[in-house]
Amino acid sequence: xxxxxxxxxxxxxxxxxxxxxxxxxxxxxxxxxxxxxxxxxxxxxxxxxxxxxxxxxxxxxxxxxxxxxxxxxxxxxxxxxxxxxxxxxxxxxxxxxxxxxxxx
Amino acid sequence: xxxxxxxxxxxxxxxxxxxxxxxxxxxxxxxxxxxxxxxxxxxxxxxxxxxxxxxxxxxxxxxxxxxxxxxxxxxxxxxxxxxxxxxxxxxxxxxxxxxxxxxxxxxxxxxxxxxxxxxxxxxxxxxxxxxxxxxxxxxxxxxxxxxxxxxxxxxxxxxxxxxxxxxxxxxxxxxxxxxxxxxxxxxxxxxxxxxxxxxxxxxxxxxxxxxxxxxxxxxxxxxxxxxxxxxxxxxxxxxxxxxxxxxxxxxxxxxxxxxxxxxxxxxxxxxxxxxxxxxxxxxxxxxxxxxxxxxxxxxxxxxxxxxxxxxxxxxxxxxxxxxxxxxxxxxxxxxxxxxxxxxxxxxxxxxxxxxxxxxxxxxxxxxxxxxxxxxxxxxxxxxxxxxxxxxxxxxxxxxxxxxxxxxxxxxxxxxxxxxxxxxxxxxxxxxxxxxxxxxxxxxxxxxxxxxxxxxxxxxxxxxxxxxxxxxxxxxxxxxxxxxxxxxxxxxxxxxxxxxxxxxxxxxxxxxxxxxxxxxxxxxxxxxxxxxxxxxxxxxxxxxxxxxxxxxxxxxxxxxxxxxxxxxxxxxxxxxxxxxxxxxxxxxxxxxxxxxxxxxxxxxxxxxxxxxxxxxxxxxxxxxxxxxxxxxxxxxxxxxxxxxxxxxxxxxxxxxxxxxxxxxxxxxxxxxxxxxxxxxxxxxxxxxxxxxxxxxxxxxxxxxxxxxxxxxxxxxxxxxxxxxxxxxxxxxxxxxxxxxxxxxxxxxxxxxxxxxxxxxxxxxxxxxxxxxxxxxxxxxxxxxxxxxxxxxxxxxxxxxxxxxxxxxxxxxxxxxxxxxxxxxxxxxxxxxxxxxxxx
Ligand SMILES: Cc1cc2nc3c(=O)[nH]c(=O)nc-3n(C[C@H](O)[C@H](O)[C@H](O)COP(=O)(O)OP(=O)(O)OC[C@H]3O[C@@H](n4cnc5c(N)ncnc54)[C@H](O)[C@@H]3O)c2cc1C
Ligand code: HEM
Ligand code: SF4
Ligand code: FES
Numbered sequence: 001x002x003x004x005x006x007x008x009x010x011x012x013x014x015x016x017x018x019x020x021x022x023x024x025x026x027x028x029x030x031x032x033x034x035x036x037x038x039x040x041x042x043x044x045x046x047x048x049x050x051x052x053x054x055x056x057x058x059x060x061x062x063x064x065x066x067x068x069x070x071x072x073x074x075x076x077x078x079x080x081x082x083x084x085x086x087x088x089x090x091x092x093x094x095x096x097x098x099x100x101x102x103x104x
Numbered sequence: 105x106x107x108x109x110x111x112x113x114x115x116x117x118x119x120x121x122x123x124x125x126x127x128x129x130x131x132x133x134x135x136x137x138x139x140x141x142x143x144x145x146x147x148x149x150x151x152x153x154x155x156x157x158x159x160x161x162x163x164x165x166x167x168x169x170x171x172x173x174x175x176x177x178x179x180x181x182x183x184x185x186x187x188x189x190x191x192x193x194x195x196x197x198x199x200x201x202x203x204x205x206x207x208x209x210x211x212x213x214x215x216x217x218x219x220x221x222x223x224x225x226x227x228x229x230x231x232x233x234x235x236x237x238x239x240x241x242x243x244x245x246x247x248x249x250x251x252x253x254x255x256x257x258x259x260x261x262x263x264x265x266x267x268x269x270x271x272x273x274x275x276x277x278x279x280x281x282x283x284x285x286x287x288x289x290x291x292x293x294x295x296x297x298x299x300x301x302x303x304x305x306x307x308x309x310x311x312x313x314x315x316x317x318x319x320x321x322x323x324x325x326x327x328x329x330x331x332x333x334x335x336x337x338x339x340x341x342x343x344x345x346x347x348x349x350x351x352x353x354x355x356x357x358x359x360x361x362x363x364x365x366x367x368x369x370x371x372x373x374x375x376x377x378x379x380x381x382x383x384x385x386x387x388x389x390x391x392x393x394x395x396x397x398x399x400x401x402x403x404x405x406x407x408x409x410x411x412x413x414x415x416x417x418x419x420x421x422x423x424x425x426x427x428x429x430x431x432x433x434x435x436x437x438x439x440x441x442x443x444x445x446x447x448x449x450x451x452x453x454x455x456x457x458x459x460x461x462x463x464x465x466x467x468x469x470x471x472x473x474x475x476x477x478x479x480x481x482x483x484x485x486x487x488x489x490x491x492x493x494x495x496x497x498x499x500x501x502x503x504x505x506x507x508x509x510x511x512x513x514x515x516x517x518x519x520x521x522x523x524x525x526x527x528x529x530x531x532x533x534x535x536x537x538x539x540x541x542x543x544x545x546x547x548x549x550x551x552x553x554x555x556x557x558x559x560x561x562x563x564x565x566x567x568x569x570x571x572x573x574x575x576x577x578x579x580x581x582x583x584x585x586x587x588x589x590x591x592x593x594x595x596x597x598x599x600x601x602x603x604x605x606x607x608x609x610x611x612x613x614x615x616x617x618x619x620x621x622x623x624x625x626x627x628x629x630x631x632x633x634x635x636x637x638x639x640x641x642x643x644x645x646x647x648x649x650x651x652x653x654x655x656x657x658x659x660x661x662x663x664x665x666x667x668x669x670x671x672x673x674x675x676x677x678x679x680x681x682x683x684x685x686x687x688x689x690x691x692x693x694x695x696x697x698x699x700x701x702x703x704x705x706x707x708x709x710x711x712x713x714x715x716x717x718x719x720x721x722x723x724x725x726x727x728x729x730x731x732x733x734x735x736x737x738x739x740x741x742x743x744x745x746x747x748x749x750x751x752x753x754x755x756x757x758x759x760x761x762x763x764x765x766x767x768x769x770x771x772x773x774x775x776x777x778x779x780x781x782x783x784x785x786x787x788x789x790x791x792x793x794x795x796x797x798x799x800x801x802x803x804x805x806x807x808x809x810x811x812x813x814x815x816x817x818x819x820x821x822x823x824x825x826x827x828x829x830x831x832x833x834x835x836x837x838x839x840x841x842x843x844x845x846x847x848x849x850x851x852x853x854x855x856x857x858x859x860x861x862x863x864x865x866x867x868x869x870x871x872x873x874x875x876x877x878x879x880x881x882x883x884x885x886x887x888x889x890x891x892x893x894x895x896x897x898x899x900x901x902x903x904x905x906x907x908x909x910x911x912x913x914x915x916x917x918x919x920x921x922x923x924x925x926x927x928x929x930x931x932x933x934x935x936x937x938x939x940x941x942x
Pocket of ligand 2: 759764766801803805
């Protein structure tokens with residue numbers, strides 16, 4: 001049994017437009033949640049490791065997001081970045097009964 | 105029987121060191137336990153490409169040839185950031201000292217980490233591959249802030265970083281590297297001057313005439329060249345470089361100095377260890393130093409009295425050394441190399457090989473000059489073989505000439521073929537006839553055999569695929585024609601790498617094919633395109649480009665999925681570096697009113713806008729606006745969006761024209777307002793900035809706009825297209841001259857529509873007009889040679905009719921959370937992991 005994980009309800013899935021991301025502030029931390037057109041949800045840290053661009057405002061799809069500031073790319077599952085030495089934290093997230101549940 | 109491995113220590117992890125290890129592993133994978141010392145804290149990278157790193161055309165990360173993983177995979181131990189200081193030949197041990205993090209790897213006195221434990225490695229054999237360091241001619245004040253050399257990745261980083269604080273930079277040395285450094289510096293926005301001690305540039309590779317022509321070419325690029333200048337002193341004020349004092353008494357103001365005046369072999373380790381050192385570490389034809397168990401390779405070597413500063417000879421040395429040390433061919437010998445090279449400066453085509461002037465009375469000299477195009481070609485033929493050649497301005501035949509020169513082949517009796525290609529179209533040099541071991545890519549040492557294998561077995565049928573597979577063609581690029589000929593010879597036909605022509609990376613179709621498919625299948629949304637044309641695979645990098653295309657193809661009918669828009673187009677404002685936005689209201693033709701200005705001022709006060717700035721497009725920018733304030737600001741302004749954030753019609757600047765100006769010939773203000781009213785919000789492959797000028801004095805800078813109208817005597821308007829005044833500066837081409845404002849609007853609109861349909865995504869008009877050609881465009885748009893003018897007019901009219909001010913979304917957001925600030929997650933439910941996640 002794991003004790004260190006927390007499940008947080010971020011409210012209705014409808015708050016995120018289809019195919020887009022949205023930034024949530026959870027306990028002071030900015031977290032980007034993405035709702036892909038095929039129904040998959042992803043969550044990563046919101047700030048780009050490059051120059052703090054807001055990833056939630058980036059174009060996403062195919063399990064990736066492109067930072068809106070300088071177009072560095074990040075894998076939404078692993079957090080791996082397109083540029084040498086850059087990666088983001090990713091979190092588990094899912095939808096249950098139309099609500100977004102984030103696991104920290 | 106299992107003989108224990110012998111231990112090989114390689115000192116220097118540059119191009120020669122890494123290559124010799126690769127060659128050894130190829131011949132005998134398990135023979136040696138290999139340990140490398142590298143003073144630079146990295147794996148091996150392609151030093152040749154540093155020029156591209158400095159000029160920004162390649163990222164540092166892209167030039168690594170042996171990343172750290174390579175060493176692990178091949179069982180090679182690398183002491184990165186450790187400098188070997190001595191070879192104890194009695195104990196057979198190499199001793200190394202870890203360098204400080206910011207130490208200059210090649211400096212004689214590179215700072216070691218104090219008190220750090222020394223690294224000791226025993227050996228059976230040693231290979232020294234320490235390369236060379238830049239030579240600094242005697243001058244006062246070199247070293248310290250603002251002075252740089254150009255040898256390593258760290259040098260490149262530091263030069264680029266420092267250039268940001270400078271206006272003027274000087275490069276001391278006008279050789280191959282100096283020129284590449286100067287061109288690289290230019291991309292960092294500094295004024296560059298080259299100081300050369302000799303009377304001409306590239307004295308080692310050019311004759312005086314081509315030296316002068318190269319100088320003209322370089323100066324036309326905006327780099328100042330001064331020859332016969334010797335710097336005696338670098339003068340500083342308040343710790344920053346102020347100027348250079350020159351030997352002839354003159355001075356030159358400058359903020360930074362890069363010295364590139366030749367190289368000197370790094371030999372200290374050989375001399376302290378008692379090996380024979382002259383100019384370089386002296387080696388025999390088997391690359392052995394004066395100690396039988398110690399070899400050397402690369403720029404640190406002196407072989408038969410010669411030192412080499414190019415990679416091509418090094419590849420040959422590395423092969424010989426590997427043959428000998430692995431006993432693969434114990435009798436292998438290296439007998440010296442011929443030298444040929446290509447300048448890798450964007451915008452200059454130059455190749456040179458062998459001798460630059462005739463030396464024997466029988467030498468035959470063939471020269472072709474065409475000063476108006478900056479073309480100069482010279483050939484020195486001796487005993488029907490190439491003894492030297494210079495190609496400037498046009499280097500199509502450089503690869504072939506280099507092959508013939510290197511392989512000492514007899515040449516065509518029609519010398520012109522060698523300079524221009526054969527008149528019959530048959531290849532001047534049959535690639536079929538070259539032996540498999542002939543080296544095609546001299547930069548990366550790739551043989552014909554290796555390329556043939558990639559074509560026949562690896563099925564690489566495009567030049568870029570061959571590069572990906574063998575590294576051929578990825579250095580200076582002069583062998584690309586030969587690679588293409590090889591593909592032709594062995595695979596029938598060169599395949600253009602199609603992906604380079606895809607409209608977007610995620611859908612494997614060129615623009616015209618893509619448009620045809622979209623029309624035929626009636627695809628009106630981005631997700632439909634992925635579903636039908638990309639096997640259902642979403643590609644985020646393709647979304648925005650597809651959205652732009654679909655919107656153009658289906659005016660009024662396009663199914664606008666907002667997730668396919670870039671953030672700017674989602675919220676109709678321009679994202680700034682801190683995540684805030686800028687708001688630019690439309691100010692038609694740059695003419696505003698006191699009431700409008702007052703509203704803008706009120707808004708700026710009410711929403712605490714941190715900065716209000718006049719833009720280059722004759723309007724006002726409110727910068728630093730929070731996303732959730734956007735809709736409120738738009739409502740309060742009551743002015744439509746200026747589309748300053750998107751790939752679309754931006755503005756039409758104007759000059760004061762006939763209303764007030766005493767030179768005015770046409771009503772430039774009224775026309776600009778009409779243009780802006782009509783075309784506001786029209787989307788296009790890239791942004792369109794327009795202007796009108798009331799006379800050719802051009803106060804509104806109309807000649808350098810994407811599309812513009814300039815009034816001339818006789819009540820006429822000239823329409824220009826394809827101008828630019830951003831990173832690229834280009835005067836627009838005159839499309840035609842018309843009489844009325846309506847005609848101006850008609851032809852501007854027709855051209856816009858043609859550009860909207862045929863421009864590549866993110867292709868500005870100046871590229872588009874150059875690519876398609878002004879004559880072709882004029883035929884289609886003015887003379888209607890394709891009979892599509894009426895359709896173009898109708899389609900642009902549709903787009904005009906479909907215009908809606910996007911800021912109207914202030915009233916009714918297009919989707920939930922469109923202007924939402926980050927949402928504070930009220931923690932509704934906190935639970936231990938209760939099994940909801942598998
Ligand atoms: C900007 C630039 C552009 C160039 N362009 C071209 C070109 O277009 N065509 C061409 O043919 N050539 C070109 N060259 C030259 C080419 O890069 C060199 O000929 C080649 O790199 C030499 O290889 P090397 O291994 O002998 O030396 P290097 O590549 O310099 O490698 C030597 C390595 O050994 C390290 N080292 C030195 N002493 C020690 C020690 N005691 N212990 C441990 N490590 C040590 C050094 O730090 C260095 O990393 C260019 C060079 C530069 C700088
Ligand atoms: C009496 C005649 C002229 C009048 C009334 C006039 C007026 C103007 C005005 C009002 C501007 C806008 C300035 C601003 O936005 O700050 C301007 C800009 C400009 N003028 Fe003139 N001008 C005249 C002559 C000229 C001439 C003869 C030239 C060139 C030979 C010229 C070149 C320019 C240029 C290049 C600009 C653009 C500068 C910028 O946008 O920053 N002008 N002019
Ligand atoms: S372009 Fe000609 S008409 Fe317009 S303001 Fe300048 S000088 Fe006057
Ligand atoms: S801030 Fe994300 S790419 Fe620069």
